[in-house]
Amino acid sequence: MTRKITIILAILGIADAIYLSIIKLTENKTLCVPGIGDCWTVNNSSFSEWNGIPISFFGIFAYILIIGILLYESKFSFLSRFGTIFIFGIALCGFLFSIYLTYLQIAVIKAICPFCIISAITMTSVFTITLVRLVNEQKEF
Numbered sequence: 001m002t003r004k005i006t007i008i009l010a011i012l013g014i015a016d017a018i019y020l021s022i023i024k025l026t027e028n029k030t031l032c033v034p035g036i037g038d039c040w041t042v043n044n045s046s047f048s049e050w051n052g053i054p055i056s057f058f059g060i061f062a063y064i065l066i067i068g069i070l071l072y073e074s075k076f077s078f079l080s081r082f083g084t085i086f087i088f089g090i091a092l093c094g095f096l097f098s099i100y101l102t103y104l105q106i107a108v109i110k111a112i113c114p115f116c117i118i119s120a121i122t123m124t125s126v127f128t129i130t131l132v133r134l135v136n137e138q139k140e141f
Contacts, residue, residue, distance in 0.1 A: 021060065025054070
C-alpha cells in the first residue's frame with residue numbers, strides 16, 4: 001500500500017515540478033495564480049536556479065527516480081534488496097532541500113510560492129512514507 005501511495009505522490013510531484021518548470025521557462029506570469037502567494041517572485045529569484053538549471057528540474061528527476069525504483073524493485077534483485085534505502089536517500093535529500101527552499105522563501109525572498117509549498121509537502125510525505133517503510137522492513141530482519 002505504501003508503494004502505491006508513494007507512486008501517486010511522486011506523480012503529483014512530477015506534475016507540480018513540470019508546472020513550475022513551464023512557468024520558469026516560458027516566463028508566463030499569468031500561470032501564477034493571482035491572489036495566492038507570490039509564485040512569480042519566488043520563481044524568478046536567484047534561488048530558482050542552480051548553475052542555470054531550474055530547481056524544478058531536480059524535483060522532476062528525483063520523482064522519476066523514485067517511480068523508476070518502485071516500478072522495477074520487484075524485477076531486479078538489487079533493487080528489491082536496496083530500493084527502499086535508495087528511495088529513502090533521495091527523499092531525505094529532497095526533504096532537507098525543501099526545508100532549505102522554504103526557509104529561503106520566508107526569510108530571504110519574503111514571498112511564498114504555493115506550488116513550491118505543494119512540492120515541499122509532497123516530498124515530505126514521500127520521505128515520511130519511505131521512512132515508515134524502511135523501519136518496517138528493518139523489523140522483518
